[in-house]
Amino acid sequence: MGRFVKRNLKFQLQELPSARVPRTRIDRLVAEHARALSDRLVAHRAELFPPDAHKTLRRFNSIETARFLRVSDAWLRRLALDGRGPTPAKGPKRGWYYTSHDIAALRHLLEEGSRVPGTYMPGRRDGDHLQVICVVNFKGGSGKTTTAAHLAQRCALDGYRVLAIDVDPQASLSMLHGVQPELDLFDGGTLWDAIRDEDPRPLRELIRPTCFANLDLVPGNLDLMDFEHETPRLLAQEGAARSGNPFFTKIAEALESVEADYDLVVIDCPPQLGFLTMAALSAATAVLVTVHPQMLDVMSMCQFLLMTSDLLGVVAEAGGNMEYDWLRYLVTRYEPGDGPQNQMVSFMRTLFGEHVLNHPVLKSTAISDAALTKQTLYEVEKGAFSRSTYERALESLDAVNGEIQGLIQKAWGR
Structure with a gap:
């Protein structure tokens, strides 16, 4: 804002009548709303699960x-x-x-009893590197967390050893797996504890099992924002940027201690391009960008890609590893009967070619209704929906996850 505009605005504000309307302290109002919402969420969880129980999975x-x-x-x-x-x-x-x-x-x-190794156990073999998939987007509402959760769960059901990491301070992935951040993580227990500069904890201590066999979770909460605040301070200190432990290596270094325990890591990134996202992208071997096929969302993705290119270019020059096995765009919340959406999907396929996954995630009430009870489509009972609605949504998710598993296998040379 120009100096003239600032002076003019300041002058106008000084001319306004003072204290005509009682004003509300926004911090107190927000705190009141936060307490009310937290209390209601706690009560909601108590209705779904006993206070001392863990989330269970259906048969x-x-x-x-x-x-x-x-x-x-x-x-x-x-x-x-x-x-x-x-x-x-x-x-x-x-x-x-x-x-x-x-x-x-x-x-x-x-x-x-199989004649072909890996027929029923498709995970890593000797010489295969750990697959680390970052699910990212600059804009909220693109289905990022939904995609990460269904991918991690389906891969676990298919025999992969999966670690899901919630790097989003909003912690939606954690809540889908039965973790209530303000209650269960009151004394820490997020990735922040493993990547902080002072007295970091081993990542293994922060991993918790889920109700899915072969699927573990590192949950998230607002503590992760400390990484966004602490990193600039450390970079501003003399010599911090030239130390042997730059911020963008933190997540990769934490994963090294548990690498042998997993075939696949799925990282749900926050909807912003901050230090957390850059550290996650530096640890990744693959990137999945979710996008809703509408003009505003595609324009937002364009800004995200431009910023990502600039910032990761700086990270690469500083020694960060920016080589990936693959990068794909996943069309989410897709409505096949929507003409403008079809045009946008065709536009993306023409522009990006094979980098757009062949299968989209369909928009479905089954997926959104399952989320109301903090569940995914792999968790809910089929009888909760009409058969056609459930099967259509499930077929869409299975096709997407199967295509991603094909990319994983290809990266391992199979």
Whole structure:
């Protein structure tokens, strides 16, 4: 703002009548709203889960289990009748049901009898590097957290050892996995504790299991904002930028201590290009950019890409690793019958070619309604929705996650 405009504005403000209307202290009002909202969220969680309980996962019927394992339902039933593998629970109408841990045990059993290594256990082998996928966007509402959660959960169900890391201070990914930040992380326990400059904690101490077999979580909360505030201060100190431990290496260094335990890391980044996002991108081996196919969202993504290029170019010159196995754009909240959206998708495919994933995530009430109960589509009961709505949304997510798994396998040379 120019000096003339500032002087003019200041003069006008001085001429305004004073104290005609009682004013509210915004900090007190916000604090009041925050307490009320927090109390209601706590009560909501108490309604869904007992106070001392952890989030649990439903059992999967034999048809779903067979689909995850890529075997026939008849073959799965024969295993159970022969007494091989975990014993399924009996359900209504003589149905058989398996937990996610049962599915993991069945994978190990089937892999032992497989002629082709990796048929049922598709994770890393000797010489394969850890896959670290950053899910990013500059604009909120693009389906970033929804994408990260469904990707991590489906990969875990498919036999990958997955670590999900919530780097977004809003902590939506954490809440989807049963973590209430202001209660469960009152004394810390986020990634910030592992990447802070003073007295960092080992990342292994911050990892907590989820209700999915093969899926662990490093949750997030507002503590992560300390990294955004502390990093400029450290960079301003003499010699900090030339130290042997620059900020953009922090996440990669933390991951080194648990690298052998996982095949895949999924990082949900905040909807901004700050120090956290740059550190996550420096640790990544792949980048997934979610985008809603509307003009304003694509324009926002353009600004994000321009800023990313400039800032990561500086990081690369400072020694950061900016080489990725792949970068893809994922179209989210897609409505096939929307003409302008189809035009925007065609525009992106013409511009970016193979860098746009072939499959989009469809806009679905099933996905949004599941989130109301802090669940994903892999967690909710199919009977909660109309069959066609559920299957259409699930088919969309499975296609996207399958395509991403293909990119993971290709990066490992398979």
